[in-house]
Amino acid sequence: MTTAIIGVGNIGSPLARHLVGGGEPVVLAAKDEAHAQALAQELGPLARAASVEDAIADGDVVVFAVWLDTIKELIVRDARLLEDKVVVDPSNPLGFDENGQLIRTLPEGQSSGSVVASLLSAGAHFVKAFGTLDADSLARATNREPRRAVLFYATEDDAGAASIERLIRAAGFDPFKVGGVADAWRIEAPGGDLHQLGLNGELVDLDQARAAVAATEVPA
Ligand SMILES: NC(=O)c1ccc[n+]([C@@H]2O[C@H](COP(=O)([O-])OP(=O)(O)OC[C@H]3O[C@@H](n4cnc5c(N)ncnc54)[C@H](OP(=O)(O)O)[C@@H]3O)[C@@H](O)[C@H]2O)c1
Numbered sequence: 001m002t003t004a005i006i007g008v009g010n011i012g013s014p015l016a017r018h019l020v021g022g023g024e025p026v027v028l029a030a031k032d033e034a035h036a037q038a039l040a041q042e043l044g045p046l047a048r049a050a051s052v053e054d055a056i057a058d059g060d061v062v063v064f065a066v067w068l069d070t071i072k073e074l075i076v077r078d079a080r081l082l083e084d085k086v087v088v089d090p091s092n093p094l095g096f097d098e099n100g101q102l103i104r105t106l107p108e109g110q111s112s113g114s115v116v117a118s119l120l121s122a123g124a125h126f127v128k129a130f131g132t133l134d135a136d137s138l139a140r141a142t143n144r145e146p147r148r149a150v151l152f153y154a155t156e157d158d159a160g161a162a163s164i165e166r167l168i169r170a171a172g173f174d175p176f177k178v179g180g181v182a183d184a185w186r187i188e189a190p191g192g193d194l195h196q197l198g199l200n201g202e203l204v205d206l207d208q209a210r211a212a213v214a215a216t217e218v219p220a
Pocket of ligand 1: 006007008009010011012029030031032033035065066067070090093094130131132133134135
């Protein structure tokens with residue numbers, strides 16, 4: 001299985017490093033291909049760089065580690081290439097205003113996961129994942145001891161779930177499914193109760209993840 005990572009910034013770089021560390025081959029792309037090449041060279045034989053189109057074409061899984069507005073552009077432009085791929089969305093509904101201030105870019109109540117999923121063709125396998133921690137925590141918490149940290153994910157798709165569980169484990173974390181696309185908001189920021197920010201900055205292990213999810217379940 002090859003994982004294409006589009007974007008080698010704060011999220012894409014540590015993710016690529018962790019996956020290669022876990023033995024997963026990656027193909028990296030960025031706006032400036034030289035950035036992807038530099039990281040691929042640093043990571044060694046399991047990593048290579050390509051154009052965005054070639055990376056998508058070569059990946060079984062495609063992680064869009066770019067800002068939401070860029071994901072929207074790329075998945076519409078490259079819809080045909082994404083047929084049958086597992087498409088992983090780590091985005092938060094955030095962008096910058098004209099003063100460089102971070103702002104919410106979607107109405108309250110609308111998740112970026114629901115927007116990305118709605119733009120994909122029926123043949124793509126959507127998964128929300130890899131955006132539940134801040135970039136620093138993602139970089140540092142791989143293979144945490146004595147108990148691994150959890151990365152939450154959301155999908156309705158069995159193939160997507162199998163792929164993301166494998167990648168989360170390879171990256172040195174424990175996977176935990178929170179539900180489907182309708183639950184994606186729970187692992188996004190701002191506002192998601194299972195995003196690191198919603199958990200007061202904590203990184204949870206599997207037992208704590210189960211407890212956090214159970215605490216919000218309405219009794220039957
Ligand atoms: N940063 C965090 O703590 C954090 C936490 C959770 C989730 N997220 C989410 O993760 C996503 C990535 O955030 P980030 O902080 O990693 O962003 P970032 O550091 O700004 O990196 C963005 C990457 O996207 C690439 N890119 C931009 N336009 C592109 C295009 N048209 N085609 C291909 N690549 C393009 C950039 O390429 P160049 O290298 O060539 O500029 C860069 O490598 C966002 O959706 C964000 O909401 C971020």
